[in-house]
Amino acid sequence: xxxxxxxxxxxxxxxxxxxxxxxxxxxxxxxxxxxxxxxxxxxxxxxxxxxxxxxxxxxxxxxxxxxxxxxxxxxxxxxxxxxxxxxxxxxxxxxxxxxxxxxxxxxxxxxxxxxxxxxxxxxxxxxxxxxxxxxxxxxxxxxxxxxxxxxxxxxxxxxxxxxxxxxxxxxxxxxxxxxxxxxxxxxxxxxxxxxxxxxxxxxxxxxxxxxxxxxxxxxxxxxxxxxxxxxxxxxxxxxxxxxxxxxxxxxxxxxxxxxxxxxxxxxxxxxxxxxxxxxxxxxxxxxxxxxxxxxxxxxxxxxxxxxxxxxxxxxxxxxxxxxxxxxxxxxxxxxxxxxxxxxxxxxxxxxxxxxxxxxxxxxxxxxxxxxxxxxxxxxxxxxxxxxxxxxxxxxxxxxxxxxxxxxxxxxxxxxxxxxxxxxxxxxxxxxxxxxxxxxxxxxxxxxxxxxxxxxxxxxxxxxxxxxxxxxxxxxxxx
Numbered sequence: 001x002x003x004x005x006x007x008x009x010x011x012x013x014x015x016x017x018x019x020x021x022x023x024x025x026x027x028x029x030x031x032x033x034x035x036x037x038x039x040x041x042x043x044x045x046x047x048x049x050x051x052x053x054x055x056x057x058x059x060x061x062x063x064x065x066x067x068x069x070x071x072x073x074x075x076x077x078x079x080x081x082x083x084x085x086x087x088x089x090x091x092x093x094x095x096x097x098x099x100x101x102x103x104x105x106x107x108x109x110x111x112x113x114x115x116x117x118x119x120x121x122x123x124x125x126x127x128x129x130x131x132x133x134x135x136x137x138x139x140x141x142x143x144x145x146x147x148x149x150x151x152x153x154x155x156x157x158x159x160x161x162x163x164x165x166x167x168x169x170x171x172x173x174x175x176x177x178x179x180x181x182x183x184x185x186x187x188x189x190x191x192x193x194x195x196x197x198x199x200x201x202x203x204x205x206x207x208x209x210x211x212x213x214x215x216x217x218x219x220x221x222x223x224x225x226x227x228x229x230x231x232x233x234x235x236x237x238x239x240x241x242x243x244x245x246x247x248x249x250x251x252x253x254x255x256x257x258x259x260x261x262x263x264x265x266x267x268x269x270x271x272x273x274x275x276x277x278x279x280x281x282x283x284x285x286x287x288x289x290x291x292x293x294x295x296x297x298x299x300x301x302x303x304x305x306x307x308x309x310x311x312x313x314x315x316x317x318x319x320x321x322x323x324x325x326x327x328x329x330x331x332x333x334x335x336x337x338x339x340x341x342x343x344x345x346x347x348x349x350x351x352x353x354x355x356x357x358x359x360x361x362x363x364x365x366x367x368x369x370x371x372x373x374x375x376x377x378x379x380x381x382x383x384x385x386x387x388x389x390x391x392x393x394x395x396x397x398x399x400x401x402x403x404x405x406x407x408x409x410x411x412x413x414x415x416x417x418x419x420x421x422x423x424x425x426x427x428x429x430x431x432x433x434x435x436x437x438x439x440x441x442x443x444x445x446x447x448x449x450x451x452x453x454x455x456x457x458x459x460x461x462x463x464x465x466x467x468x469x470x471x472x473x474x475x476x477x478x
Contacts, residue, residue: 065414066127068150070115070141073098074257075155076132081105083407089125092118094242097234098257113238115141123148128414131155132182136266136468137244139164143476146175151414153407155182157276158424158431160268162454163467165435169428170478180410180420181427183280185374187406192399194368194375195285200395202381203363205323206286210360211278212330212340213373215270216306221332222262225303228252245474262305264442265468269306270331271437274373278359279327279434280422281375285361288316288325290433294447296440308332309339312437329437344369346382439465 068090072080080091080102092112093099103111112118119126128151131141138159145152146168158165158181172179185191198206222228230250233239239251246265254262261267282288291314298307309332316325330339344352344360346367352358359375361368366386368379381387402409402421413420432451439462440447448457456462 063415065411066125068092068118068122068126068129069102069132070118070129070137070145071132071155072102073100074132076130077102079130079132079153079407083130086411090118090122094238095257114241116144119144119148123150126150128152128178128410133244134242134260134266135160135268135272136246136260137242139168140244140474140476142168143171143478146171146177146179147476149175149177151178151410153180153182153410156427156431157181157268157272157434158428160264160266160272160435160438161466161468162432162435165428165431166454167476167478169424171476172424172428174478178410178413178420179424179427180406180413181422181424181431182406183277183374183422183427183430184406185277185376186280186284186422187402187409188374188376189401190370190377190379191281191284191375192397192401194281194370194379196395196398197368197379197381197390198285198361199398202366202379202390203361203368203386204365206325206361206363207323208345208362209282209286209325209327210330210341210344210358210362211275211282211327212338212356212358213270213274213278214333214338214356215274215331216261216308219259221308222254222259222305224254224305225300227304228254228263245468245470247469264304264306264438264465267306268435268438269441270310271312271329271434271441274331274357275329275437276431276434277373280427280430281359281370282325282327283430283433286322286325287319288327289319290429290449290451291316291327291436292448294436294440294449296437296444298441298444301442301444307441309334310437310441311339312440314433314437348382 065086066089067083067086069076069080070092072091072093073095088106088109090110090112091099091102092115094113096103110122129145130153131138131145132155133141135157138154142152142154158168227249229252231252233251237251242256255266261269261273267273293315294312296310296312298310300307310329312329314327314329316327318324328341330341332339338356340352343349344367345362347360347369355371357371357373359370359373367382369382370379371377381390410420419425436447436449439456442465443459443461445459447459447462450457454466
């Protein structure tokens with residue numbers, strides 16, 4: 001791809017930041033008009049994705065992509081600093097202080113606070129977008145990007161609610177762009193080794209899975225059952241854009257920049273943060289699909305914040321010759337003690353006491369344990385005698401290993417055609433299944449999910465939790 005034209009926006013000719021005028025964008029278009037164009041008048045962008053696949057006569061695998069980034073501080077800092085083998089077209093972040101390291105390293109790249117303005121001014125120059133915002137902004141940022149025909153890499157989870165997740169999936173299908181959700185472990189070799197061991201019957205048929213994590217850590221958890229108290233808003237901070245259509249409220253440093261995941265309006269607690277990583281490992285290795293029921297024993301119900309700890313059980317049906325699976329999810333802290341299972345079959349108690357993030361597959365003959373959240377470590381088998389026996393005849397490598405990173409997998413799909421491994425066809429159903437745990441946490445009821453009707457059977461109080469209350473101008477129709 002050719003480098004993008006030297007366009008600056010929200011900046012003067014010398015590259016210095018100038019704030020947007022209230023209610024208007026730099027081009028003189030009102031913000032309402034900019035939204036109208038994005039939501040209704042972007043029909044021309046629907047024709048084709050920004051890059052036509054190589055098999056259709058598009059660019060070769062060696063071409064550089066024109067990338068834009070929405071969120072370049074915090075989680076977004078790493079990709080924005082490391083993917084510069086491609087062309088950087090635009091950076092967007094509501095907080096220039098958090099984004100400072102990226103901005104300083106790439107001072108000539110145009111900077112924005114509002115991604116809607118970024119697409120309005122530079123959309124034609126962008127091939128693909130990396131989105132690393134807080135979870136509640138995934139929906140609108142992702143929908144607008146895909147409506148403009150841009151390939152997207154969207155951090156996990158796809159969204160904090162099931163309706164938003166389905167909308168993003170539907171938009172991906174309609175726009176025919178290449179998508180990837182940021183569950184980085186999905187591209188790891190360790191995940192493939194784990195599946196080969198399980199398929200080889202290392203511990204027999206898997207009947208239970210135990211997952212636990214130390215998230216949310218105590219520094220980022222809020223026990224308040226009300227909105228965070230108002231604080232003076234930093235000069236120039238665009239709270240309206242940060243909220244991305246969620247219910248208006250005062251600025252608080254408890255929301256921005258890091259503790260937002262404690263509030264249901266903005267995140268989905270540790271389930272959205274870490275369970276989506278761990279349950280990707282379960283889905284990839286076992287193909288469990290959707291649970292028949294989900295139950296939960298969280299310490300409090302209702303209110304705007306997530307529980308400090310939770311114990312959630314997902315029951316999955318048998319799949320052909322594979323037996324039913326009961327998945328135990330534990331997270332957070334009880335007092336100052338990490339909430340985890342008291343015991344796991346075959347696993348030494350001292351190992352359970354030691355580890356803070358664990359995936360353990362319990363089979364009919366033993367247990368395979370991975371002491372991390374993404375299957376990046378070598379699996380361990382218990383009892384140890386079983387591992388010694390299995391190690392003598394390790395299964396052959398039958399699953400293809402990916403070259404490079406999770407981003408590289410996405411780039412390959414864009415340049416060469418095909419699908420990324422964690423595209424929305426895979427990651428949207430995964431996210432939806434994971435989020436059923438939040439419905440059980442928030443209602444205290446057993447969730448039996450009707451996918452066709454998008455409804456929890458006999459739990460009407462779950463229905464309002466499926467879709468956020470969004471300002472109409474932030475809803476992007478498919």
